[in-house]
Amino acid sequence: MLDQWLDITLDGTPPVRSGVLAAYGYTLHAPGVVEIIPAKQAANARACVFSAAVHGNETAPVELIGELLCAIEAGVLRPGAPLLVMLGNIPALRAGVRYIDTNLNRLFHRGLATPGDEPDRARALMAQVDAFYARHAALPPLHYDLHTAIRQSRYPRFALAPFSNAPVCLAHWRRLAAAGMQAALCQHRHSWTFSHYSRHYHAAEAFTLELGQVAPFGHNDLDALAPMLALLKTLAGGGTPAEACTERMAFFRVVQEIRRESDDFHLCFADDTPNFTAFAPGTRIAHDGQGGDTRVSGEPLHVVFPNAQVEIGARAALLAARTMAPGAPGK
Ligand SMILES: O=C(O)CCC(=O)N[C@@H](CCC(=O)O)C(=O)O
Numbered sequence: 046m047l048d049q050w051l052d053i054t055l056d057g058t059p060p061v062r063s064g065v066l067a068a069y070g071y072t073l074h075a076p077g078v079v080e081i082i083p084a085k086q087a088a089n090a091r092a093c094v095f096s097a098a099v100h101g102n103e104t105a106p107v108e109l110i111g112e113l114l115c116a117i118e119a120g121v122l123r124p125g126a127p128l129l130v131m132l133g134n135i136p137a138l139r140a141g142v143r144y145i146d147t148n149l150n151r152l153f154h155r156g157l158a159t160p161g162d163e164p165d166r167a168r169a170l171m172a173q174v175d176a177f178y179a180r181h182a183a184l185p186p187l188h189y190d191l192h193t194a195i196r197q198s199r200y201p202r203f204a205l206a207p208f209s210n211a212p213v214c215l216a217h218w219r220r221l222a223a224a225g226m227q228a229a230l231c232q233h234r235h236s237w238t239f240s241h242y243s244r245h246y247h248a249a250e251a252f253t254l255e256l257g258q259v260a261p262f263g264h265n266d267l268d269a270l271a272p273m274l275a276l277l278k279t280l281a282g283g284g285t286p287a288e289a290c291t292e293r294m295a296f297f298r299v300v301q302e303i304r305r306e307s308d309d310f311h312l313c314f315a316d317d318t319p320n321f322t323a324f325a326p327g328t329r330i331a332h333d334g335q336g337g338d339t340r341v342s343g344e345p346l347h348v349v350f351p352n353a354q355v356e357i358g359a360r361a362a363l364l365a366a367r368t369m370a371p372g373a374p375g376k
C-alpha cells in the first residue's frame with residue numbers, strides 16, 4: 046500500500062484506510078495524509094512530520110518520500126518513531142503547478158478565515174498536525190517541509206529556519222550539515238509557512254528544506270539527496286541522526302523582505318540570477334510603482350527567492366546577510 050501511496054493520493058480512491066503489519070500500523074487520515082505507527086517505539090523517537098508538495102510542481106521531495114515509504118513497505122526500514130507523511134496541495138500536484146488559486150505556503154495561521162480550496166486545505170493540514178502531535182505528546186515534535194526552488198542557487202540545498210524567539214539547537218544544524226545541506230537562512234519575522242506553523246504553535250524542530258531546483262517527475266538528481274534520505278530514514282527508524290560540523294554550511298539571516306505592491310513592479314537584475322547572489326551596498330534591487338526603489342544598504346546582501354510574478358502583496362524576494370556558523374570556533 047505505502048509504495049502506491051502517491052498513485053492512490055492522485056487517484057483519490059484509497060483501497061483501505063488502515064492496516065496493521067508486524068512492524069507497524071498505518072492510517073490514511075485524509076487525502077494525502079498517512080500516519081505510520083511503529084509496533085515498537087525506539088527510545089530516541091521523535092514525533093516526525095514530513096511534508097511535500099505544498100507547492101505542486103516540486104517533485105523531488107515527493108520522490109524522496111516515495112523512496113522512504115517503499116523502504117518501509119519492503120521491510121528494509123523498520124519504523125521506530127510515529128511518522129505523519131503529508132502531501133500538501135494535491136490539485137496543484139495533479140496539474141504540475143505551484144498552486145491553483147493562491148500560495149498554500151502563506152496560509153498556515155490559526156486565525157485564517159479566508160474561504161477557498163487552498164485555505165480549506167491549510168486548515169485541514171493544520172488540524173492533522175495538531176492531532177498528530179497531541180497523540181504523541183510525550184515525544185519531541187519534528188517537522189521537515191520539503192521543497193525545491195524555482196531558480197538555480199549558489200547553494201542548491203539549503204534550510205530555512207522559521208522565525209522564533211528561541212534559537213535553533215546546535216545539534217539540529219549539525220544534523221542538517223550531515224544530511225548534505227549547504228546553507229541555512231534564518232527568517233527575521235513570522236512568515237506563516239507550514240514549517241513556521243509547527244515551530245510557532247508546537248515548538249517543533251521545524252525547517253523548510255530546499256532540495257535543489259524544480260524539475261518534472263523523473264528528472265530529479267536523487268543521488269545528491271542520498272544523505273537527506275538517510276536522515277529521513279534514521280528519524281523514521283527512531284535512530285540517532287549523524288552530525289557534522291556546521292562550518293560545512295554557509296549561514297545567512299534575512300534582513301529585509303521585498304513585497305510586490307503594484308502591477309508596476311520589477312526586479313533590477315537578470316531573471317537567471319541564482320539564489321544567494323550578493324549585491325553591493327547602493328545597488329538598486331527592485332522598483333515598485335507604489336513602494337518605490339529598494340536598494341542595498343549597509344552591507345552586501347544576498348538575494349533569495351526573487352520572483353517578480355508573485356501575487357500583489359506577496360513576498361517577491363528576501364535580502365540576507367552572511368553570518369557566522371553557530372558553534373564555530375570563536376562563537
Ligand atoms: O524558489 C522560490 O522562489 C520559492 C521556493 C519555495 O517554495 N520556498 C518556500 C520557502 C518557505 C519559507 O520562506 O520558509 C516558499 O516560498 O514557500
Ligand SMILES: [Zn+2]
Nearest residue numbers: 100103192193
Ligand atoms: Zn516550495
